[in-house]
Amino acid sequence: MHTHFMSRLQAGLLSLLVLLPMMAQADERSDFLQKVYLSFCAKHFSDYGALRASLTEQQLPKLPPQQAQHFLQGRSGDAWPVPYKGEFGQYVLVLTEGDSFCAVMARRSDAVATRQWFRQLAMAAPAPLQARALGEEQVLTPLNGEALTQSWQWATEHAPRRLQLTLTTAKDPQAAIQAMVSLSLEDR
Template identity: 75%
Template sequence: MTYTTRLLICLLPLLISVSGTAQADERATFLQKVYLSFCVKHFNDYAALRAGLAEQQLPKLPPQQSQHFLQGREGDAWPVPYQGEFGQYVLVLPEGDNFCAVMARRSAPMATRQWFEQMVAQAPTPLQATRLGEKQVKTPLNGEARTESWQWATEHAPRRLLLTLTTADDPEAAIQAMVSLALATQERR
C-alpha cells in the first residue's frame, strides 16, 4: 500500500465526520464542508479533481476574474454555489497539482478558526500535527487578517500536508476567510 493510499485511508474518518457545533456560523460550516469535500478529499490528485470538474462542465471563472483569486499564478477558479447563489465561495486550483484553496466572501472568523483548529490539531493516525505559526497582517482589501499554519506529516515521510487558514475580522473585508491545503516535499533535517 502506497503512502498516499494509507494517508487517504486515514483521512476518510475526518471526511465522514464533518462536525460543526450548533452555534457555529452556517457560512463557516459551509466553508468547512467545501474545504473537506474538495481540498482534503482530493489532496493526492488535484489534477483529477480539475478534470472531474471540467467533465461535469461546472462553470469556472473567466481567466481575468480567476487571476484575482489565483494571486498571480496560473490555474483555475470555480464559483461554488451557496443556497442557490454564486459569488460567496470560490474553489481555487493553481497549476501544479499540489495546492487547493477555498475562499469565502463571508464566514464568521471565530467559528471558522474554531473548526479549523479542532480539525488540524487532530491529524489522522499515523500523521503528527505540528503548529507552524501564526501571524497578523494588515491588507488593503481585508484590513487586519490572521494567518495560522499547521503541518501534518510522519517523521520520515517524503511529503507533508500544509494546512493554512487566513481570516479577516472586518465584516466588510473582500475575502473574510481563505483555507488551503498544500502538498509539499518534506524537508530533511
C-alpha cells in the same frame, strides 16, 4: 509518498469527513466553508489533477482568467464559483497549476467559528501523520486589510512530502474575502 502511505492517509482523511460535520458549528457560512474544504481540498489532496479533470468534465463554470486572478493571488491556475443556497458569488474553489495547492475562499464567514473548526481539523491529523502548529501571524492584505493567518503541518518524521493546512481570516467584517482555507502538498 508511496502508494500505501497515500491510501492510509486518504482513509484517515475520509474518517475525518465523517466525524467533523458532527462538531458544533456556530455559523452556517462557516459550516458551509468547512464542507466545501473537506469535500474538495481534503478529499482530493492526493490528486488535484483528477479533481480538476472531474470539474472540467462536469462542465462546471470556471471564472474567466481575469476574474480568477483575484483569487489565485499571483499564481497560475483555475477558480470555480461554488453555489451556496442556489446562488454564486459567496465561495470560490481555487486549484493552482502543478496540482499541489487547493483553496476555498468565502466572502462571508464567522471568523471565530471558522478558526474553531479549522483548529479541530488541524489537530486531528490521521495516523501515521503528526500534527504540528507552524504558528500564526498578523498580515496586512491589500484587499482585506488586517488578517490572521494560522498554519499547521501534517507529516511523518521521514516522509519526503508534507501537507500544510492554512487559514486566513480577515478582521474587518466588510472585507471582500473574510476567510481563505487552503491545503498544499509540499516537498521537504
